[in-house]
Ligand SMILES: Nc1ncnc2c1ncn2[C@@H]1O[C@H](COP(=O)(O)OP(=O)(O)OP(=O)(O)O)[C@@H](O)[C@H]1O
């Protein structure tokens with residue numbers, strides 16, 4: 001079972017608009033609602049692969065009830081943590097040329113009691129979990145060391161932790177030795193406080209993040225592919241992609257692919273790349289199912305192309 005923890009989930013509302021004009025009444029031509037949050041995406045991809053998953057989510061108010069109902073309709077098991085504040089609603093405005101404008105709300109502040117309940121729920125669910133994937137930003141009220149505490153407690157209970165977060169929540173969690181972290185290029189660059197221009201720069205940064213405490217680093221480098229750096233070695237994976245439709249959630253699909261395939265070694269990296277490369281060919285944050293994957297398009301090598309210049313170097 002793969003348990004996911006999303007401390008700050010959302011109700012994602014997407015409006016299709018002909019064109020965005022500031023100060024005008026913009027009439028939407030279509031609208032949809034989706035359960036949102038990085039761990040929610042991971043759970044959706046794991047469920048699509050026919051594997052058991054439970055999503056731990058603080059949920060509150062009418063938007064929280066809608067998130068639970070939407071996930072239930074998709075057959076995704078939720079371990080809800082009832083909170084007093086309303087779950088946030090995030091707005092996305094999609095224009096016909098593919099430009100997406102997003103407005104993300106901060107979300108409710110969790111009280112000390114709600115934080116305790118969240119940890120208790122993770123503990124209760126983690127008994128059956130092979131992996132716990134902790135994903136996304138922390139809501140107001142949670143200390144930057146919150147993920148570090150979670151990693152320590154989960155390790156004491158015998159579970160492995162995958163962490164996909166950024167900034168201080170990531171840097172503080174490293175000392176608790178998460179089993180794998182999944183930064184993208186920007187997050188990896190921030191973790192070592194310097195820009196990354198080549199695959200070699202990313203490899204060196206990933207090694208530094210390991211030295212800071214992560215047991216393994218799965219670094220996703222957008223169109224350039226992914227690096228896995230672990231005690232057992234380092235590998236680089238990439239895939240041919242025909243047409244990119246939406247890279248939203250490609251990192252979440254990658255992490256799911258990595259964990260589904262065991263969460264360690266070059267085969268898990270190949271699965272991560274296959275999931276990421278397929279996710280970008282699907283609209284919005286739609287997660288790939290096994291039938292969508294094209295494993296033949298993936299290459300994984302221990303011969304890392306150190307001098308390859310990143311398509312999107314970090315600033
Ligand atoms: N333009 C692209 N072409 C081919 N593959 C891509 C492209 N963008 C992303 N991918 C694949 O998806 C993986 C994850 O993408 P990325 O590094 O952008 O994740 P991310 O920024 O964490 O995304 P998110 O947080 O929105 O889920 C990449 O490592 C790569 O395998």
Ligand SMILES: [Mg+2]
Pocket residue numbers: 164184251252
């Ligand atoms: Mg990401």
